[in-house]
Amino acid sequence: MKGLFLPNVLSDPREKIKNSNDGLTAALVLATLYFAREVFVPLALAGLLAFLLAPACARLERWGAKRGPAALLVVVLSLCAAGTLGWVVLGQVYNLAVELPQYQENISAKVDKLHLHSAGRLTRTVEMLTTLSKQVAGEAPEDRAVPAPFPRARPKASKSTLPQAIPPLTQPIPVKVEEPTESMLTVAGRSIKPLLQPLTTAMIVVIFLVFILLGREGLRDRALRLAGSGRLHVTTTAIEDASARVSRFLQMQLIVNICYGALVGVLLWWIGVPHALLWAVLTCVLRFVPYVGIVLAAAGPLLLSLAITPSWGPLAWTMAMFGTLEIVTANFAEPVLYGTSTGMSAIAILVAAIFWTLLWGMPGLLLSTPLTVCLIVIGRQVPHLSYLDVLFGEEAELAPSERFYQRLLVSNSHDARSLIAEQLKTKSRECVWDDVMVPALTQIEEARHAEEITSARADELLLGVEEITEDLTISTASPAGPEPLSAKRVACVPARDFGDEVAAQLAQQIIADLSLVRVLHADSSTPDLLQGLEDGRFEVICVIGIPPRALRHIRMRCHQIRARFPEATVVACLLSEASDLSNLRSRIPIEDAQHVVSSLHLMKTYVASVLYPSSLPVEAPPKSSEDTKPGRQLSDTIDELHQGDVFDAPKQDIFSRLTADLARSFDAPIALITARDSQRRFWEAQCGLPEQNLLADSERDISVFSMIVLPDGGLFVADINDDARFSNDAFFLSKGLRFYAGMPLKAHDGEVMGSLCVLDTRPREVTDEQKAALTSIASSVMTAIELHDTAEPETPSQL
Numbered sequence: 001m002k003g004l005f006l007p008n009v010l011s012d013p014r015e016k017i018k019n020s021n022d023g024l025t026a027a028l029v030l031a032t033l034y035f036a037r038e039v040f041v042p043l044a045l046a047g048l049l050a051f052l053l054a055p056a057c058a059r060l061e062r063w064g065a066k067r068g069p070a071a072l073l074v075v076v077l078s079l080c081a082a083g084t085l086g087w088v089v090l091g092q093v094y095n096l097a098v099e100l101p102q103y104q105e106n107i108s109a110k111v112d113k114l115h116l117h118s119a120g121r122l123t124r125t126v127e128m129l130t131t132l133s134k135q136v137a138g139e140a141p142e143d144r145a146v147p148a149p150f151p152r153a154r155p156k157a158s159k160s161t162l163p164q165a166i167p168p169l170t171q172p173i174p175v176k177v178e179e180p181t182e183s184m185l186t187v188a189g190r191s192i193k194p195l196l197q198p199l200t201t202a203m204i205v206v207i208f209l210v211f212i213l214l215g216r217e218g219l220r221d222r223a224l225r226l227a228g229s230g231r232l233h234v235t236t237t238a239i240e241d242a243s244a245r246v247s248r249f250l251q252m253q254l255i256v257n258i259c260y261g262a263l264v265g266v267l268l269w270w271i272g273v274p275h276a277l278l279w280a281v282l283t284c285v286l287r288f289v290p291y292v293g294i295v296l297a298a299a300g301p302l303l304l305s306l307a308i309t310p311s312w313g314p315l316a317w318t319m320a321m322f323g324t325l326e327i328v329t330a331n332f333a334e335p336v337l338y339g340t341s342t343g344m345s346a347i348a349i350l351v352a353a354i355f356w357t358l359l360w361g362m363p364g365l366l367l368s369t370p371l372t373v374c375l376i377v378i379g380r381q382v383p384h385l386s387y388l389d390v391l392f393g394e395e396a397e398l399a400p401s402e403r404f405y406q407r408l409l410v411s412n413s414h415d416a417r418s419l420i421a422e423q424l425k426t427k428s429r430e431c432v433w434d435d436v437m438v439p440a441l442t443q444i445e446e447a448r449h450a451e452e453i454t455s456a457r458a459d460e461l462l463l464g465v466e467e468i469t470e471d472l473t474i475s476t477a478s479p480a481g482p483e484p485l486s487a488k489r490v491a492c493v494p495a496r497d498f499g500d501e502v503a504a505q506l507a508q509q510i511i512a513d514l515s516l517v518r519v520l521h522a523d524s525s526t527p528d529l530l531q532g533l534e535d536g537r538f539e540v541i542c543v544i545g546i547p548p549r550a551l552r553h554i555r556m557r558c559h560q561i562r563a564r565f566p567e568a569t570v571v572a573c574l575l576s577e578a579s580d581l582s583n584l585r586s587r588i589p590i591e592d593a594q595h596v597v598s599s600l601h602l603m604k605t606y607v608a609s610v611l612y613p614s615s616l617p618v619e620a621p622p623k624s625s626e627d628t629k630p631g632r633q634l635s636d637t638i639d640e641l642h643q644g645d646v647f648d649a650p651k652q653d654i655f656s657r658l659t660a661d662l663a664r665s666f667d668a669p670i671a672l673i674t675a676r677d678s679q680r681r682f683w684e685a686q687c688g689l690p691e692q693n694l695l696a697d698s699e700r701d702i703s704v705f706s707m708i709v710l711p712d713g714g715l716f717v718a719d720i721n722d723d724a725r726f727s728n729d730a731f732f733l734s735k736g737l738r739f740y741a742g743m744p745l746k747a748h749d750g751e752v753m754g755s756l757c758v759l760d761t762r763p764r765e766v767t768d769e770q771k772a773a774l775t776s777i778a779s780s781v782m783t784a785i786e787l788h789d790t791a792e793p794e795t796p797s798q799l
Contacts, residue, residue, distance in 0.1 A: 046208030071213035092278035103307035242377040257287045298322045348392035401439035438575045488515040491538040494522035495545030495553040542571045558592040571595040585669035594736040609762035655685035668760045675754030710744040719763035738763045743778040
C-alpha cells in the first residue's frame, strides 16, 4: 500500500530534472572558476580596481577629456602612486633590517626573564606520568639498570682472556667540498624566479584594467545583450546596483583604512616604536584583506615593541592600541560609514571569505566581499536566484509580524510579549497594532481556513493574542486610564467569529481616547446583537473583520445594521494591508456603510471625522515611491503612460490602474479621470464607484463637479458641507462624499481636456506634497494623451 502513495510524496520528475540540471550547472561553474583561476583572478582584481578608479575617469571625462587619455592618465597616476609607496616601504624595510642586530641584548634579557630554561625541570614529571599510564594500561615497565647493593670482587683475568694489542689509529683523510662558482646570471635568475608569477599577474591586471576602463560602456552593453532585450530593465538595475554598492564600499573602505593607518602611525610614534610610517602604510594596505589583514599588520609592530626596550610597556601599549582601534572601527565606524553599501550579513562575510579563499587563495580572500555583493544583487533582481539574497543578504530576517506569529505557534508568550513591548518603545500603539498584531491575526485565520491548523488551535492562538494585548494595555496605561474626549459612544461589532472579536478589541484600544467604546461578542445571535446596538444608542458603529473570508460577512452585517438603524453612521473595516479603499468601496455599497477603511489608523481618523467634524485631521505627507509598495505601483504606472500607445487594446486598463494606485496612495476610496483628445473622443476611468456610474445620464454626469471649471492650481475642498457649490449636489449626498480634490488636465496650448480628482467620505486637509503629486500625475496623463493624438489622430478608441 505504501507504493501506491509514493508518487504523491515524490516531487514532479520535471522538477527533479530541473534541480539536477541546476546542480550540474553549479558544479560546472565552480570547476571552471577553480581550474581557470589563472585567468579569472587577474580579471576579478582588474574589475575591483576598475570600480575604484571609474569615478575618477568619469570626472575627467566630464571636464572635457577623451575616454582613452582619461583612462590612461588615471592608470599611470595610480601606478606612480603605488610605485612611490612601494619604494618608501622598501627603504623603511631596509633600515629596519640594518637596525635589528642592536636589539639582540633586549631580546636576550626578556628571554631570561621568561625563565624558559626551567622547562627542563618538568622532564622528570613527564616521565613519571608516562610510567604511571603504562602501569594502568597493564604494560610492563621498561628494564632499568639497578646498582648492586654490595661490591663484588673482580675475577683475575687469565692470559687467554687478555685483550689483544689495539692497532694504532690512523689519521682521517680531510675532505673539502667546493661548490662551483655561480655566474651572475644564475644568481639573478634564482632571485627573480619567485617574483615572476606576481609580476606577471600584476602586468595582466594592469592590462585588463586599462581595457575595462576604456570599454566599460561596451562591456555593459554586451551584458545587456547577453541578458536579452526583454530583460533590459532587470539587467540594467542589477548592473547599476552592483556598481554603486561595490564602488561605494571600496571608497568608504579606502577612507576608513587611510584614517586607521594614520592613527596607527601617530600612536606608534608616540609609543616609541621605530619606523611608524612603515607600519602605518602596511596597516592601511593589509586591512583590505578581511580578518587576516589586521593580524598581519599588527604582528610587525608587536614584535618590534618587544625588542626595542627591556621593559614590557611598549608591548602592552601597542596591544592596547590595536585592540581599541579595531573594536571601535569594526563596531562603530564601519557600520555607520558603510551603511547598506554591501547589503551582506556578518555571517555571509565570514562564509564568503572562507569560500573564495579555498577557491582562489589569498586573492580570493581579498575579492570575497565584492564578489558576494554582486551575487546578492543578482539574487535580488532574478527571482530564480532569490535564495542568494536570503542566504547572504542582511535583510533576510523575518518581519516583526511573522516573528510574533512564530512565537505564538511555539507557545512562547514571553518572547511574543517582549517583541510587542519593544515595538511600542519606538512606534505608536496604532502603528504596532496595524503592522504586527493585525497581520498575525490574518495569518491565523488564513491557516485555519487552509486547514493547516485546527479550529481549536486557532482559538488557542487568538486567546494568546488577546491575553498579550490586555497585559500590554494594563502595563502601559496610566493609573486613571485613558480619558475619552466626550461621552459619545462607539460600538465595535465583529463580523463573524472570535478572530474578528479580537480585532474589535484592538480597535477598542485605538479609539478609546476619542469616545466610550463597547465591543460586542461574536457569538451573539443577530437579534441579540441588534438589540444591544439599540440599547447602547451609539453614534458610530464599526463592523470589523479579518481576511480572508470576512468581506462577505462585513457586507452582510452592515446591511443588517443599516436595515435596523437607517440613520446610523456605519464604518466597514476590513483589516488587511493588502486591501485598498477603492476596491473595498466598490464592493461595499454606500447604502450599507458610509465609510470603508482598511486599517486601524484609518478607522480612528474616520471615526474622529464623524464625531468631531469641526477639527479636520491633516494627512501625513505621502511617502516616497521607494518607501511604499503603492507608491512604487503609481510610479510604474506613470512611467508606462509614456511608453507606446496607452490607448491600444492591450493597454486600455492603464488609466484604470492609475486611478486605483492614485486612490491607494492618497488613502482615499474614490478616484476618477475624465479626459478627451483633440478629436473630441472621451476616456473615462474610475475606482471605488459602481460600474453604472460610467454610463451616460448617470448622477455623476449631471453632478456639479463634472461641470465645474477648475483653476490652474486645482480645487481642494476640505469639507463639502461647507461649500455652497457641493452641499446640495445629489451625487455627493447620495454617496456620502465630504472631500474633493481636483486637478485640470490642461494641454500645452492652454485648452482644458478633462480633470483628475480624488474623493473621500470624510473631511480632510491636503498637504503641499499631495498637491504637488496630484499636479505631476495630471501632467503625466495629459502628456500621454497628447502623445497618442500625435501618433494616431485618426484611430478611434475608447477606454
